[in-house]
Amino acid sequence: MSLVSFVRVINHDYNSVKRGIKESLDLINFNFSRNVNKIVIKPNICYYYHPSTGEVTDPWFVSVLIDVLRDNFGECSDIYVVESDASAMKCKYAFKMLGYDRMARGKNVKLINLTETKSRIVDITVNNAKFEFHVPELFYEADLVVNVPKIKYMSYVKITCALKNMFGCNAFPRKYIYHKALDEAIVGINKLIRTNLVVGDGLIVSGRYTKRLGLIMSSEDPVAFDTAAAKLMGLNSRSVRHITLAFEEGLGKMNYLPMGEYSYFEENFPRWNLKDKLWKTISSVYLKVLPEG
Amino acid sequence: MNKINLGIIGLGNQGKIHLRNCMHLENVIVKGVADISKKNLDFAMKLGIKNAYTNYEDILKDEQINAVIISLPNFLHLEASLKAAEAGKHVFIEKPMGRNVEECREILSAFQKNNLKLMVGYGLRFHPVVKRIREKIMDGFFGEVQIVESTYVSSGPFSPKSNRVGPVPVPSWWFDKKLAGGGSFLDLGSHMIDLLLWFFGEVKDVESYIYYTFNLEIEDVATCVLKFKKGPLAIVNTGWFSKDFTRSIQICGTAKNLWFNLSRSNVVKEILKHVKKKIGWYSSDPYYLELAHFMNCLQKDEEPNPSGEDGLRCHEVISWAYRKAFEKIKN
Numbered sequence: 001m002s003l004v005s006f007v008r009v010i011n012h013d014y015n016s017v018k019r020g021i022k023e024s025l026d027l028i029n030f031n032f033s034r035n036v037n038k039i040v041i042k043p044n045i046c047y048y049y050h051p052s053t054g055e056v057t058d059p060w061f062v063s064v065l066i067d068v069l070r071d072n073f074g075e076c077s078d079i080y081v082v083e084s085d086a087s088a089m090k091c092k093y094a095f096k097m098l099g100y101d102r103m104a105r106g107k108n109v110k111l112i113n114l115t116e117t118k119s120r121i122v123d124i125t126v127n128n129a130k131f132e133f134h135v136p137e138l139f140y141e142a143d144l145v146v147n148v149p150k151i152k153y154m155s156y157v158k159i160t161c162a163l164k165n166m167f168g169c170n171a172f173p174r175k176y177i178y179h180k181a182l183d184e185a186i187v188g189i190n191k192l193i194r195t196n197l198v199v200g201d202g203l204i205v206s207g208r209y210t211k212r213l214g215l216i217m218s219s220e221d222p223v224a225f226d227t228a229a230a231k232l233m234g235l236n237s238r239s240v241r242h243i244t245l246a247f248e249e250g251l252g253k254m255n256y257l258p259m260g261e262y263s264y265f266e267e268n269f270p271r272w273n274l275k276d277k278l279w280k281t282i283s284s285v286y287l288k289v290l291p292e293g
Numbered sequence: 294m295n296k297i298n299l300g301i302i303g304l305g306n307q308g309k310i311h312l313r314n315c316m317h318l319e320n321v322i323v324k325g326v327a328d329i330s331k332k333n334l335d336f337a338m339k340l341g342i343k344n345a346y347t348n349y350e351d352i353l354k355d356e357q358i359n360a361v362i363i364s365l366p367n368f369l370h371l372e373a374s375l376k377a378a379e380a381g382k383h384v385f386i387e388k389p390m391g392r393n394v395e396e397c398r399e400i401l402s403a404f405q406k407n408n409l410k411l412m413v414g415y416g417l418r419f420h421p422v423v424k425r426i427r428e429k430i431m432d433g434f435f436g437e438v439q440i441v442e443s444t445y446v447s448s449g450p451f452s453p454k455s456n457r458v459g460p461v462p463v464p465s466w467w468f469d470k471k472l473a474g475g476g477s478f479l480d481l482g483s484h485m486i487d488l489l490l491w492f493f494g495e496v497k498d499v500e501s502y503i504y505y506t507f508n509l510e511i512e513d514v515a516t517c518v519l520k521f522k523k524g525p526l527a528i529v530n531t532g533w534f535s536k537d538f539t540r541s542i543q544i545c546g547t548a549k550n551l552w553f554n555l556s557r558s559n560v561v562k563e564i565l566k567h568v569k570k571k572i573g574w575y576s577s578d579p580y581y582l583e584l585a586h587f588m589n590c591l592q593k594d595e596e597p598n599p600s601g602e603d604g605l606r607c608h609e610v611i612s613w614a615y616r617k618a619f620e621k622i623k624n
Binding site: 047048049050053055087088090093096097098099102 | 461462463506534536
């Protein structure tokens, strides 16, 4: 059984969040005594959203996490914060707009657009769906891959958390080509690039509405993380296809032990209610059926 | 003029909307379209347009064409409209008319010199609610209007649902101040300024503030206060920072205060809009109505509204507001 921690941070100031991250890692017994030289951090930068919307990982949260990692692994470790271009989002703009470039300068870490780095083209098949991914060399050299997702709903694949966040590690920019079998593609990239640690930025979440939830959620198992997140969001994790597929492919466990204040977050997450789900279904069908204009 | 032979230059989001609407105008024949994207030209050809060009000058060379719609990125407005005027075409130009006052002056004088009609696409003037507001102001329904607050806030060009099912790439010129000419204040604020000038006439004084939430060289937050010579104090709030959408006008007068929501419609309204279009009922769509107005003006040889002069006046106020805001930043 995998451990998933839920830590509540009431004040979103530097010391409280730093303490919260450390506590969250301690609750999952994360081992800091290993030898780590190169750390890759993958936040969720899906579009040009402001971090206060809860749609993208806050660069400030990443900066605090960097301090926690440096405190525990030593100052000498090389830290890379990475994202890749997507069909509609270009890193050269997003890094600037969201404040990642300023954060990287301030923390003296390397900010990398994976689309512009060297990568290997790797074929993989998941559930009879064949994919070609561009896996950046950086991941082959990394000692620790830290996945820093948001915790939010997504109409295509129900939730966007740890597993979906790794989709952005594929250096190939035109990601819409994977959308026909997105669940399989998510599992595929997770098979090629393994997450060592997930630290979810749930300080602000985007659920039914945006809410300052004060959640820091951690696990070493991305499948367990997503299973727990789905439950928190009021969904049956078995109904989230990429989670069950990831479990079947041996990427992690679907049974987990919640550590910390799970019940508080279960009560306070801004969940979609039945009306929202119905409305979402109607509008998504409508948007697909009727032409624009 | 019998039927108007029209050319459409630029088939981005707005160009496509214009093309679809033109197909339903009885007094218009779309003779040709131009765009650099083959995908967009294919879209037009599927609608039955026979002449699709990658170079817009081919449209301007076509002597059968009387008028063109220019729906290009801001930095191409000047060049395309000057060439259109030189070729003797009447023009409907998407807003903003140019990137700055100088460009607008140049465009306007080219059309005046050639005695051609120029209309600027401030489609909100044709919004049924806006029309009602203006009528009520003129009728004295509000008494003497003292304060107006207009707000236009959205994600601007960074629209995650701009093709309504998923994100589409943001063309790089939007990020470049030189090419775009300005940020949210020019893009969205120009709509509101145009309406206020239409409602209340000449501006006496301007005060403004701009801000950069997203660290770009173009502003994404702007607030401007206008004092009208014979009218109220008006506040214009604009922004590109929000994933939500608000477009509203509040009018406070000595007799009545009212708040009008001009926001994008909800799903039910959108479905109704599509049903209306299916059955050929376009009477409430501002984009359709503005084109119908332009075509009617061409047929009847009347001045379109908003005209090139209106476009220039709007830019003069925008430029004044930018100047005031930059002065504050400098100091």
